[in-house]
Every structure is written in C-alpha cells, then in structure tokens.
Amino acid sequence: MKKSIKVIASALLAAAVFVGCSSKAAFKDGTYEGEAQGFKAPIKVSVVIKDGKVSDVTVLENGDTAELFGKASEAIIKEVKEENSADALTTVSGATYSSKGLIDAIKAALEKAK
Structure with a gap:
C-alpha cells in the first residue's frame, strides 16, 4: 500500500514539474490592449x-522616431508570435527604449490574457 502511494505521488509530482516547466503559455482567446512608456511617448498595442x-500584434499608438521604432517593432513582434511570449526578449540595438516600451506594452496585454 505504501509503495502504491509513493508511485502515485511520484507520478503526480513528475506531471506537475512537466506542466510547470512549459515555456509556452496558453492564453485566453480574445483581443487585449497594453500600454507602456517608449522613448518619447507611450506605446499602445493590441494583441490578438x-x-x-x-x-x-498591432501597434495602436506610438510617438517614437519612425525609423527606430520600425526597426524594433519588426523584430520584436516576429519573436513574440514565434515564441508565444514576451519573456526573454532582447532589445534591438539602436532602439533600446523603443524596444523596451514595446516589450512592456505587449507584456501588459498578455498579462490580461492569462
């Protein structure tokens, strides 16, 4: 009897660890908005x-320099879609503050989708 309980407990623990280690989050379907400060102005996004x-991911508002923001948004949005996450994203060189603002806005939207 004790051996059976240990086996079941071990199996449950292994399943919990496996599920907890998943880096790909499953979000609730819908459209969510997030906002964060960019280099010059707030950045507002919509995440589907x-x-x-x-x-x-659609940028709804952005007051940063178009060239720099465009450089940042292209790479970051692509990575968010591929990874299904805004965690562990790196900023784009030369557009650090725009990158950070965009990442933070996406994270704010994804937080609402949990």
Whole structure:
C-alpha cells in the first residue's frame, strides 16, 4: 500500500514539474490592449490571441522616431508570435527604449490574457 502511494505521488509530482516547466503559455482567446512608456511617448498595442496563442500584434499608438521604432517593432513582434511570449526578449540595438516600451506594452496585454 505504501509503495502504491509513493508511485502515485511520484507520478503526480513528475506531471506537475512537466506542466510547470512549459515555456509556452496558453492564453485566453480574445483581443487585449497594453500600454507602456517608449522613448518619447507611450506605446499602445493590441494583441490578438487565437487558439491560446499570439496570432497578431498591432501597434495602436506610438510617438517614437519612425525609423527606430520600425526597426524594433519588426523584430520584436516576429519573436513574440514565434515564441508565444514576451519573456526573454532582447532589445534591438539602436532602439533600446523603443524596444523596451514595446516589450512592456505587449507584456501588459498578455498579462490580461492569462
């Protein structure tokens, strides 16, 4: 009897660790907005979740320099869609503050989708 309980407990623990280690979050479907400070002005985004994954990110408002922001947004949005997360994103060289603002705005939107 004790051996059976230990086996079941071990199996449950292993399952919990496996589920807890998943780096790909499943989000609630819908459209969520987030906002954060960019270099010159706030950045506002809309994130669409479909089938639990990020399917689209749209910049709704941005007051940063178009060239720098464009450089940052292209790379970051692509990575967010591929990774289904805004965690562990790095800023784009030459557009650090725009990158950070965009990442933080996306994180704010994704927080609402949990």
